[in-house]
Amino acid sequence: SQQGEEDPQALSIQEGENATMNCSYKTSINNLQWYRQNSGRGLVHLILIRSNEREKHSGRLRVTLDTSKKSSSLLITASRAADTASYFCATDAKAAGNKLTFGGGTRVLVKP
Amino acid sequence: GAGVSQSPRYKVAKRGQDVALRCDPISGHVSLFWYQQALGQGPEFLTYFQNEAQLDKSGLPSDRFFAERPEGSVSTLKIQRTQQEDSAVYLCASSLGGSYQPQHFGDGTRLSIL
Numbered sequence: 001s002q003q004g005e006e007d008p009q010a011l012s013i014q015e016g017e018n019a020t021m022n023c024s025y026k027t028s029i030n031n032l033q034w035y036r037q038n039s040g041r042g043l044v045h046l047i048l049i050r051s052n053e054r055e056k057h058s059g060r061l062r063v064t065l066d067t068s069k070k071s072s073s074l075l076i077t078a079s080r081a082a083d084t085a086s087y088f089c090a091t092d093a094k095a096a097g098n099k100l101t102f103g104g105g106t107r108v109l110v111k112p
Numbered sequence: 113g114a115g116v117s118q119s120p121r122y123k124v125a126k127r128g129q130d131v132a133l134r135c136d137p138i139s140g141h142v143s144l145f146w147y148q149q150a151l152g153q154g155p156e157f158l159t160y161f162q163n164e165a166q167l168d169k170s171g172l173p174s175d176r177f178f179a180e181r182p183e184g185s186v187s188t189l190k191i192q193r194t195q196q197e198d199s200a201v202y203l204c205a206s207s208l209g210g211s212y213q214p215q216h217f218g219d220g221t222r223l224s225i226l
Contacts, residue, residue, distance in 0.1 A: 030211040042116070042203055042217035043155070050212065088154050092211050097168050098143060100215060102154030 006103040021106040023089030116218035137206030
């Protein structure tokens with residue numbers, strides 16, 4: 001079963017706009033990670049945020065983590081057509097070893 | 113530098129046949145994971161190896177699923193007596209190990225059971 005819920009399930013924006021997606025989870029975590037998946041391909045790691053961190057940046061990506069609400073958000077700024085993909089959050093739960101538990105994903109379409 | 117390689121990319125089998133899916137992880141990665149991804153869903157954990165030791169197989173759906181990594185490198189996921197509900201993409205990932213290392217995924221094997 002999947003731990004996380006992602007919101008929205010799908011998002012359609014114009015190139016240049018920002019895209020925000022949210023993830024909620026259920027158990028205590030070591031870290032939370034975001035991955036991108038293009039159609040027919042494997043997942044690509046984007047960013048990892050530790051449980052004691054609240055915000056992290058990487059290029060056009062900004063991730064926040066609120067452990068009290070068990071939620072995270074991913075912001076992609078100045079989106080490009082190449083950002084079109086599915087985005088998944090994944091948690092590394094404290095009691096679960098190193099395996100990742102993924103949410104259902106947000107499908108992002110960036111229109112040129 | 114090679115990434116994680118999976119073969120075959122596509123596999124079609126008749127119900128009841130056995131299949132074997134191969135994963136070549138990134139050289140030097142001690143951790144190896146198998147996930148199952150249904151269409152339109154996120155990946156779901158199947159099993160985890162640290163070197164040749166299978167430390168967690170809690171996600172394997174039934175005893176028809178078997179995974180091995182005998183020399184701590186290449187891994188094979190075997191499904192016996194396949195059923196239609198086994199149709200999915202099977203993803204392999206490897207990492208350096210530990211809780212703060214990202215996982216590197218292959219492109220998966222798309223398995224279709226007729």
